[in-house]
Amino acid sequence: MRTFSEPLKELESAEEAYRQAFEASPTAQVMVDVDGKIVMINSEAERLFLYERGALAGKSIDTLIPNRYREKHPEYRANFHQDPTARKMGAGRDLHALRSDGSEFPVEIGLTPIQLQGQTYVLSVIIDITERLKTQNDLETLNTALRKKSSEMEQFVYTVSHDLRSPLVTSMSFIGFLKEDIEGRDWDKTHESVLEIEKSIKRMSLLIDDLLQLSRIGHIEIKSCLTDVKTQIMKAIDNAATLIGDRTLDFEIQGDFIPVYVDESKFLQVIDNLVSNAIKYAWKAKDFKITFSCEQFENEICFQIQDNGPGISEEYHKKIFGLFQRLDQSKEGTGVGLTIVSKVMQLHGGRAEIKSRMGEGAAFRLYLPIWRKNSSNPPTGDRA
Amino acid sequence: MKDLTHFLLVEDDDGHAKIIQRNLEKFRIANHLDRVKDGEDALNYLFRRNGYENKPSPDVILLDLKLPKLDGHEVLAQVRSNPETRDLIVVMLTTSDNERDKAQAYEHNVNSYVVKPVDFEQFQNLVRDTGLYWGIWNKSPIRGDEVE
Numbered sequence: 260m261r262t263f264s265e266p267l268k269e270l271e272s273a274e275e276a277y278r279q280a281f282e283a284s285p286t287a288q289v290m291v292d293v294d295g296k297i298v299m300i301n302s303e304a305e306r307l308f309l310y311e312r313g314a315l316a317g318k319s320i321d322t323l324i325p326n327r328y329r330e331k332h333p334e335y336r337a338n339f340h341q342d343p344t345a346r347k348m349g350a351g352r353d354l355h356a357l358r359s360d361g362s363e364f365p366v367e368i369g370l371t372p373i374q375l376q377g378q379t380y381v382l383s384v385i386i387d388i389t390e391r392l393k394t395q396n397d398l399e400t401l402n403t404a405l406r407k408k409s410s411e412m413e414q415f416v417y418t419v420s421h422d423l424r425s426p427l428v429t430s431m432s433f434i435g436f437l438k439e440d441i442e443g444r445d446w447d448k449t450h451e452s453v454l455e456i457e458k459s460i461k462r463m464s465l466l467i468d469d470l471l472q473l474s475r476i477g478h479i480e481i482k483s484c485l486t487d488v489k490t491q492i493m494k495a496i497d498n499a500a501t502l503i504g505d506r507t508l509d510f511e512i513q514g515d516f517i518p519v520y521v522d523e524s525k526f527l528q529v530i531d532n533l534v535s536n537a538i539k540y541a542w543k544a545k546d547f548k549i550t551f552s553c554e555q556f557e558n559e560i561c562f563q564i565q566d567n568g569p570g571i572s573e574e575y576h577k578k579i580f581g582l583f584q585r586l587d588q589s590k591e592g593t594g595v596g597l598t599i600v601s602k603v604m605q606l607h608g609g610r611a612e613i614k615s616r617m618g619e620g621a622a623f624r625l626y627l628p629i630w631r632k633n634s635s636n637p638p639t640g641d642r643a
Numbered sequence: 644m645k646d647l648t649h650f651l652l653v654e655d656d657d658g659h660a661k662i663i664q665r666n667l668e669k670f671r672i673a674n675h676l677d678r679v680k681d682g683e684d685a686l687n688y689l690f691r692r693n694g695y696e697n698k699p700s701p702d703v704i705l706l707d708l709k710l711p712k713l714d715g716h717e718v719l720a721q722v723r724s725n726p727e728t729r730d731l732i733v734v735m736l737t738t739s740d741n742e743r744d745k746a747q748a749y750e751h752n753v754n755s756y757v758v759k760p761v762d763f764e765q766f767q768n769l770v771r772d773t774g775l776y777w778g779i780w781n782k783s784p785i786r787g788d789e790v791e
Contacts, residue, residue, distance in 0.1 A: 417741055421709060424738045428759050428766065429658030435763025436665065455658050575712060585655075586681075586711050 287385040290373070295320045295336055298380065307387060309359040320383075325357045336381075343372035343379055356385065364389050415582065422583045422593075423466060426459035433459070462593075469595035473582075476525070476599060481606050483520040488530075488562055491523065492551050495530040502538050506547075513552040517560055519627050525603045529611075532596040533564045533623050539590045541568020541620070558629055559609075565622040571615045579613065600625075648778040651701035652678040653685040653718065654736075655710050659759065663705065663736070666767050672774035677701070682713025686721055689728050701731065703777045708737035708744060716744075719751045732777050 278299075281288055287304035291297055300315050308315070308323055315322065321329050335349075348354065348368035356366045369384040433455040440449040489512055496510060537549050550565045571579065571586065578584050580601040583594040597611075600623070604611045608628050615621035650673045654660040660678055667673040677698070679685050685706070687693040704722070708715035715735055722728045735748045740758045748756045757773060760766045 417739075421737075421739045421741075424759075424761065425656055425659070427761050428738060429656070429662065431761050432662040432763050432766050433658070435767070436662075455661065459658050583709075584711075 287387075289315075289320065289323070289383045289385065290380050291320045291383070292378065292380055293340060295333070297322075304385060307358075307385065308356070314359075323356055325355050325363055328355075339370060339372075339381065340379060343381070345369070345371040348383070356387075365392055418582045419470060423463065426463040426466070429459035430456050430463075466593050466595075469593045473595055473599055473602065476602050476606070479525075481522045481525065483522055483607075485518050486521050486523050486526060487516065487518050488526070488553065489516045489551075491527045491530055492534075494527055495534045498531050499534050499538055502535055506542055508538070508542075509546065509548040511548065511550045513550060516553045516562075517555055519560055520630065521607055521627065522603075525606070529600045529603050529625065530564070532600050536596060536623075537564065537566040537568065537621070539592065540587065541566040544568045544620075555629075559626045560629060562625045562627075563622050564625075565620060567620040570617045570619045571613060571621050572617045573615075576613050576615070580611065648672065648674050648703070649699060649701045650676045650774075650778065651685070651688060651704045652676060653680075653682070653704065653706045653710065653715070654678060655680050655707060659707070662766065663770055666770035667774055669767075670771045670774065672771065672778055681711040682715065682718045685710075685718045686713065689722060689731070690725070700728075703774075704731055704733045705736045705773075706733055708735060708739050708748075716747055716751070719748060719753055723751050732781070734773055734777055736773070 281290075281299060282301050284301055285303060287307045288299075288301045289297055289304050290299040297315050297318050297320055302312065305312060305315060321332060324332055346369075348370050354366050354368060355363045357363055365388050367386045367388050369386075371382045371384075373380045373382050433452045437449060437452040437456070440446075440452055492512060496508075499508075534549065541547060541549075544567050546567070548567050550563075552563045552565070554561045554563065575586060579586065580597045581594075582598045584597075585592065585594040601611045604625055604627075609626045612624045612626065613621060614624060650667065652660060652663060654663065664676060664678075667676060677688070679688050684695075685704075688695045688698055689700075689704075691698055706715045706718060710718070715737065719733055719735070722731060722733060732754050734755045734757060735753050736757055736759060737744070738759050745756050754777060755773065757769060760769060
């Protein structure tokens with residue numbers, strides 16, 4: 260036979276079981292009364308908000324809400340009590356919670372109304388979504404980078420297919436002409452056709468070599484070491500000897516050069532390309548001269564290679580770094596050189612720019628970021 | 644009234660220029676052919692400036708797409724936006740068979756967009772047909788200042 264006190268004992272043990280389940284929950288949980296006073300809070304919630312055990316009991320829930328939201332909160336609470344159904348808090352809004360040290364963190368909150376002895380309480384389950392947002396953000400960044408790469412790839416394939424087809428068209432047409440020339444015994448034209456075929460095959464081979472060089476740059480790891488740029492400049496000038504031939508080249512290295520962390524061979528290639536460009540485009544200038552200088556800014560070091568040639572009009576400044584872009588078809592080259600310059604500088608976390616106006620020579624500027632001891636390591640580059 | 648067929652070839656590739664020129668000569672289509680090597684010079688020629696002041700208005704412009712300085716799209720856009728040149732016959736003659744290039748060219752009302760074929764005979768026939776169609780059979784309208 261059940262005694263009078265048995266239902267009471269059952270009730271007490273049910274409450275104790277609920278308390279234990281509430282406390283043991285791995286998610287932060289807070290129960291508040293109709294006035295927003297905290298009546299129950301589990302250890303996980305106290306840990307999340309950086310409070311000692313029991314420090315929040317009896318405090319207002321507003322303690323856990325950043326100041327800027329406190330004014331509106333009683334209104335939201337009243338609305339909830341008018342229609343107390345289980346739901347997510349603040350649908351469509353970014354929610355933030357406040358720790359005891361004043362720092363904030365993004366949260367997701369589930370609200371459930373609970374009836375106890377004729378009173379309505381609200382149980383809030385609070386989830387810290389800092390990591391989730393970070394992952395989401397990382398994913399979006401990665402997606403954007405992927406989309407960019409894919410569109411670059413599309414552009415690359417388009418350009419390559421266009422430019423490789425061009426010498427093929429020439430060869431095939433002149434082979435056709437050659438047959439006609441031989442049949443008509445026109446030896447002058449025969450000779451001309453053979454020369455055209457030879458030229459376009461050479462061009463095709465040059466394009467393929469340059470493309471290979473460009474693709475290698477995208478795949479080889481950057482091996483940075485402390486480099487004296489002056490030495491690299493001297494090497495580049497030596498390398499240009501055949502291009503210079505018996506012309507007189509005056510060059511000047513102005514001022515001090517700050518040593519930088521770069522991949523020596525890649526950086527030499529950049530200087531090589533810029534020096535040979537200057538020679539190709541500017542050597543007709545009166546008193547042809549190339550000047551090298553170095554300038555330090557707050558976060559960057561800039562190396563400048565300046566010639567006194569005809570200069571490049573501003574409207575073409577962006578274009579010239581594009582693949583197969585050439586401003587003067589009478590000059591040798593495939594239009595890959597400056598693309599390589601730009602790519603190598605990007606791999607070093609830097610950039611290449613041009614400063615020039617028609618008639619005032621051209622200055623190519625190579626910017627490298629300054630990596631301070633406390634910042635992250637020199638970059639190994641965002642490889643394609 | 645002028646009766647010569649005057650072509651302006653805008654082509655940076657020497658080989659391609661020779662092929663087009665030789666084919667036009669072979670079929671006796673062009674009475675007169677001038678060539679410029681980049682987009683900027685094409686506009687100088689068409690707007691008669693910077694050394695091209697005495698050049699006549701061409702009957703047909705054979706315009707390559709990928710050109711130094713200004714590309715074919717930019718040249719076409721400027722030709723179409725100027726009342727002096729907007730009625731000129733422009734044939735885009737290019738190695739690009741990219742859909743986006745074709746769409747962009749037709750957006751700017753190119754008269755024809757033709758892809759340079761790799762095959763010799765096809766290229767020869769294409770130059771012949773393009774030359775005949777736009778140079779001989781479809782003359783551009785004569786402007787008021789040219790009638791007398």
